[in-house]
Amino acid sequence: MRWEDTICAIVTPLGIGGLAVVRLSGPDTFPIADRCFRGKIPLQEAPSHTIHYGRFLRGEEVIDAVTASVFRAPRSYTGEDTVEFGCHGGMVVAELIVETLVEAGARRAEAGEFTKRAFLNGKLNLMQVEAIADLIYATSVPGARFAARQLVGGLTKQLSELRQQLIETAALLELELDFAEEEVEFVSRSELLRRLEEAARWCEQLADSYRAAEILRSGFFVGCVGYPNAGKSSLFNALLRRQRAIVSPIPGTTRDYLEESFFAQGIPIRLVDTAGLRETDDVLELEGIRLAEQVIRQCNVILVINDVTEGIEHSEALLRRLQQHFPEATYAYVQNKIDLLGDGGVPTSNGVDALGVPVFWISALRGDGVEGLRNWLGEQARRSSELGVDALINARQASLLREAARALTASQHALRSGLSGEFVAADLRQAVERLSELTGETWREEVLNTIFARFCIGK
Ligand SMILES: Nc1nc2c(ncn2[C@@H]2O[C@H](COP(=O)(O)OP(=O)(O)OP(=O)(O)O)[C@@H](O)[C@H]2O)c(=O)[nH]1
Ligand SMILES: [Mg+2]
Structure with missing residues (x-):
């Protein structure tokens, strides 16, 4: 996804410290950065994942001696061209850098905007986004551990495998309908029942772990x-x-x-x-x-x-x-x-x-x-x-998991009562939809807004 704006913000906590970092991200990152940064070579020519020492200038005035870390799209946090300026910590320098970048054509980032771009560019799925918020706000050691695990994949793989399986099964059931005359069965009913039961139980158990995760x-x-x-x-x-x-x-x-x-x-x-x-x-x-x-x-x-x-x-x-x-x-x-x-x-x-x-x-x-x-x-x-926690399930995820489990149970009933495959397939697609919302393959603006409302500026 392409964005019009190039955004910037201080990404380290405000206050006195050894170091502060200002991130600049978006399509005009390099032209804007080169208006302010003087190093051995223009950042425009710098390869991705390299660090450059130089001066950060506002007009003729030197603001600080800084390092500029270069990340080229799509290999950056946001998936866009990004430069991160490392400057001396303190109340003033980083803010002056942001002001200068704004004068040079960038816009101040809103809360959670870097992460939102990362999500919309496919760098993170929605569960990973939520894990980042959990990691930042973690108040317990095990909480931070689970959040970190979720961030690097965690449940995502299992969820997308289940989702894929359900999509394929639904497709096969629908295909059978085209051969209704011949009475073929592409999917063994007893095997299917077993797998659906297992999947429903898994979703329910995950949802139940929500209280412990809380x-x-x-x-x-x-x-x-x-x-x-x-x-x-x-x-x-x-x-x-x-x-x-x-x-x-x-x-x-x-x-x-x-x-x-x-x-x-x-x-x-x-x-x-x-x-x-x-x-x-x-x-x-x-x-x-x-x-x-x-x-x-x-x-x-x-x-x-x-x-x-x-x-x-x-x-x-x-x-x-x-x-x-x-x-x-x-x-x-x-x-x-x-x-x-x-x-x-x-x-x-x-x-x-x-x-x-x-x-x-x-x-x-x-x-x-x-x-x-x-x-x-x-x-x-x-x-x-x-109690049964192996992922840090939150309220949103728990309710989607419960709905997915309910659809899976409905599909079992449809199967048992010998309903036509299309009914079973419809229930499966319901479950698939809920799982897609879970990881953010499909999303609604309001849901995104509530999730990103938890973030701070610079994340
Ligand atoms: N001897 C003795 N007195 C206690 C003990 N615990 C509390 N007290 C006394 O009981 C009185 C009430 O204590 P608080 O802790 O204010 O009681 P509370 O339940 O918070 O009271 P409220 O906020 O008014 O509902 C105080 O005079 C305390 O010193 C105890 O273990 N032994
Ligand atoms: Mg009292």
């Missing part, structure tokens, strides 16, 4: 929930190992919610402190639950904190209520303030309650038992993030 992508959410004054903020601080939230003997101290992260087993734990939940009337109507709903809903683990001095069963009804509201989370019942219990009041081990919820006995104030809880959270995060 943990690697955004972190593992843990909520501190409980009645006012139970010690939620105290535990929040103890787990973070610093005094972040305000603690006071007045119930209702925490009004909104707070979120902070700490690392456990290479995965960021995003700890949320919430306002105390109150019961109103005889119905267990929880004020504030609606407020906290969005926050609590995304929690992977909910710690229900109980003030033991109120009785060890004091918050059990609350726990059950939360389980009904948010059934997907993992729960723990945290008996807090054990320092106030006399000798013999505290069991020697943590254990589980009657409904199988793990119970922890702690003192957020003194720190007893906090380390054990911290380790348990790390273990939960690690286990949940490992």
